[in-house]
Amino acid sequence: MEYEIKPKEKLNLGLEELWQYRELFYFFTWRDVKVKYKQTFLGFTWAILQPLLMMVIFSVFFGQALNVPSENLPYPVFVFSGLLLWNIFASGITAAGNSMVSNSNIIKKIYFPRLIIPISSVLVSLFDFLMASIVFIAMLLYYQISVDLFNALVLIPISILLTTSATFGVGTLLAALNIKYRDFRYIIPFLVQSLLFITPVIYPISMLKHEWLKLVAALNPMYAAVTLFRSAFIDSPMQINLLIISICSTFFFFIAGLYYFRKTESYFADIA
Amino acid sequence: MKPILEIQNISKKFRIQHEKQSYLSLRDSFSSLFHKKSTSSEDFYALKEVSFEVYPGESIGIIGKNGAGKSTLLKILSKITPPTAGKIISRGRIASLLEVGTGFHPELTGRENIFLNGSILGMKHKEIQNKFDEIVDFSGTEKFLDTPLKHYSSGMQLRLAFSVAAFLDPEILIIDEVLAVGDAEFQKKCMGKMENVSKSGRTILFVSHNLGAVETLCPNSIILDKGNLKVMGNTTKLIKDYINQFAEDDNSMINGTVYLNNSLIKSVQLLCDSQPSNNLYMGCDMELEVTIESDRKIEYPVLGLVIRDFQNNAILGVNNKHYSSIKPMGFYNGKFKISIPNLPLMSGKYFLDLHVGDGLTDIEIYTNACTLNIESKDFTGTGYIPNEKLNKLFIKNITWDITGN
Numbered sequence: 001m002e003y004e005i006k007p008k009e010k011l012n013l014g015l016e017e018l019w020q021y022r023e024l025f026y027f028f029t030w031r032d033v034k035v036k037y038k039q040t041f042l043g044f045t046w047a048i049l050q051p052l053l054m055m056v057i058f059s060v061f062f063g064q065a066l067n068v069p070s071e072n073l074p075y076p077v078f079v080f081s082g083l084l085l086w087n088i089f090a091s092g093i094t095a096a097g098n099s100m101v102s103n104s105n106i107i108k109k110i111y112f113p114r115l116i117i118p119i120s121s122v123l124v125s126l127f128d129f130l131m132a133s134i135v136f137i138a139m140l141l142y143y144q145i146s147v148d149l150f151n152a153l154v155l156i157p158i159s160i161l162l163t164t165s166a167t168f169g170v171g172t173l174l175a176a177l178n179i180k181y182r183d184f185r186y187i188i189p190f191l192v193q194s195l196l197f198i199t200p201v202i203y204p205i206s207m208l209k210h211e212w213l214k215l216v217a218a219l220n221p222m223y224a225a226v227t228l229f230r231s232a233f234i235d236s237p238m239q240i241n242l243l244i245i246s247i248c249s250t251f252f253f254f255i256a257g258l259y260y261f262r263k264t265e266s267y268f269a270d271i272a
Numbered sequence: 273m274k275p276i277l278e279i280q281n282i283s284k285k286f287r288i289q290h291e292k293q294s295y296l297s298l299r300d301s302f303s304s305l306f307h308k309k310s311t312s313s314e315d316f317y318a319l320k321e322v323s324f325e326v327y328p329g330e331s332i333g334i335i336g337k338n339g340a341g342k343s344t345l346l347k348i349l350s351k352i353t354p355p356t357a358g359k360i361i362s363r364g365r366i367a368s369l370l371e372v373g374t375g376f377h378p379e380l381t382g383r384e385n386i387f388l389n390g391s392i393l394g395m396k397h398k399e400i401q402n403k404f405d406e407i408v409d410f411s412g413t414e415k416f417l418d419t420p421l422k423h424y425s426s427g428m429q430l431r432l433a434f435s436v437a438a439f440l441d442p443e444i445l446i447i448d449e450v451l452a453v454g455d456a457e458f459q460k461k462c463m464g465k466m467e468n469v470s471k472s473g474r475t476i477l478f479v480s481h482n483l484g485a486v487e488t489l490c491p492n493s494i495i496l497d498k499g500n501l502k503v504m505g506n507t508t509k510l511i512k513d514y515i516n517q518f519a520e521d522d523n524s525m526i527n528g529t530v531y532l533n534n535s536l537i538k539s540v541q542l543l544c545d546s547q548p549s550n551n552l553y554m555g556c557d558m559e560l561e562v563t564i565e566s567d568r569k570i571e572y573p574v575l576g577l578v579i580r581d582f583q584n585n586a587i588l589g590v591n592n593k594h595y596s597s598i599k600p601m602g603f604y605n606g607k608f609k610i611s612i613p614n615l616p617l618m619s620g621k622y623f624l625d626l627h628v629g630d631g632l633t634d635i636e637i638y639t640n641a642c643t644l645n646i647e648s649k650d651f652t653g654t655g656y657i658p659n660e661k662l663n664k665l666f667i668k669n670i671t672w673d674i675t676g677n
Contacts, residue, residue, distance in 0.1 A: 003361075004361055005355065107352075110352065110393065
């Protein structure tokens with residue numbers, strides 16, 4: 001085995017190397033999941049309770065008090081279906097965005113492909129998603145929601161894939177930026193909060209009266225993911241043009257995040 | 273035979289920005305878009321065209337003062353940071369130990385941390401499983417395996433950390449200062465382990481301030497000075513030739529001798545049972561030779577010794593006035609020979625302060641002139657060593673007369 005250590009020249013994805021270090025994905029994810037719920041009385045139940053409580057609050061305020069329409073779904077199911085994916089994105093980009101800074105002691109002392117760290121953060125939020133899905137399935141049964149089987153089997157996996165890609169893209173971008181500009185520590189929570197308002201989680205997109213607002217919402221990578229996910233339970237037609245814009249946006253962030261991270265990662269140890 | 277590591281003209285440049293924070297903020301970047309930089313920057317070479325080769329099975333020590341570029345070199349070798357210029361050709365798997373316990377998490381148990389740390393260090397899951405018992409055994413923490421790490425004493429954490437690292441199995445092992453962990457006994461165990469590793473044909477690059485450790489582990493060394501490779505050669509010879517340089521930074525003890533700079537006291541020589549030695553043992557006959565060179569004549573030379581334990585508590589303070597009322601002859605250059613038979617210190621690390629006076633006041637106080645490492649010994653030959661918790665000092669010859677019927 002012969003290799004060279006040189007100043008960085010070309011950009012490569014280093015997928016081969018990631019594969020060599022694949023066990024680390026497991027260990028970092030496992031560590032983060034464990035640590036997240038260590039010394040909590042309720043443990044993993046929090047992964048279920050968090051979205052559940054959010055759903056209850058949103059249902060009371062938006063569903064009951066403000067009477068926000070929810071297509072043909074009961075409002076709790078509507079909002080929970082959005083929250084499921086939204087939470088992957090929100091907790092994923094928050095954790096990934098801060099991951100390089102919070103693991104800087106490791107980065108400075110040992111080498112492994114840096115991408116493993118933000119990816120593991122995304123995997124942690126996928127774990128929470130799986131836990132929360134159990135509740136969602138229970139809700140579907142409780143409210144006796146009819147499920148479009150084709151959409152459920154094809155579009156739901158696609159929507160999860162889109163969410164993961166968007167989370168990964170935005171997360172790695174923020175991670176790389178955060179290690180250089182610590183301002184992002186403050187920007188990230190703000191970003192998450194404001195993005196929630198332009199994602200059709202709490203309200204359906206049809207509520208937006210202005211076309212340009214819909215366009216803005218579609219620039220958000222999570223628009224397509226949430227819409228496709230719900231298509232398994234809602235039979236109103238989807239707006240294909242908005243979907244395409246949103247999917248393009250997802251790809252853009254995926255590539256931009258990966259590119260910027262890869263481009264700057266070799267100097268993380270120097271500035272961490 | 274091809275070298276396992278070829279280091280070719282490696283340089284590492286850092287840009288030092290004056291009057292700026294170490295990390296950037298957005299505001300700085302934005303403002304520098306519009307304004308010309310008001311801050312000056314300066315290039316600084318942490319390493320400058322360093323080249324050398326390492327052959328399989330060699331153990332190379334890397335010696336140099338603080339800031340000489342040792343750690344930077346190790347970081348480049350372990351791929352943590354890229355070089356600015358030059359290249360390294362490696363023909364083996366490199367594992368680096370720049371710190372023990374990298375990635376240890378206080379909330380996880382000892383068992384969990386072994387797996388996490390091992391994995392971060394590059395071990396496969398299977399490998400860790402196979403070596404798990406050995407690791408636990410070596411660390412001596414089996415009772416606490418399922419306790420969160422945060423409840424461990426710091427010594428136990430370090431022992432566990434070193435133990436994981438000790439079972440790494442790469443072709444090339446890069447080590448930075450990690451031997452300075454745990455108590456004297458565990459340090460000895462670590463050194464033994466390291467020696468085994470180097471004997472088993474592994475290639476080792478070793479950085480330490482403990483020149484004694486470098487000497488035992490590495491037959492050959494390189495000396496780095498301000499980023500340049502100064503010389504490569506036999507470690508013992510290098511240390512001898514360059515000892516005066518190192519004496520400035522930390523009072524390294526070679527063969528029981530410490531050279532002090534910027535002081536009236538030129539050197540301190542430690543003897544254990546009449547042999548020059550870095551280490552002492554409980555109950556040994558300790559001798560100290562303190563050489564003094566002064567510009568002024570010292571009319572009534574007085575030398576005070578203060579021995580402090582690792583918690584900085586003074587436990588012994590004596591000077592020649594206490595022991596003899598005869599006034600010694602005044603001198604410019606002189607030597608004190610002090611002999612303490614049956615050294616009453618328990619095992620551990622102690623610090624020696626030297627006070628030089630003229631009979632009236634202290635002319636100079638040299639704090640921490642040298643470190644006394646006392647090894648544990650069954651000095652009575654009974655198989656019992658006095659309890660360390662109860663004793664700070666002990667009396668070697670106590671006679672017990674026991675009668676009864």
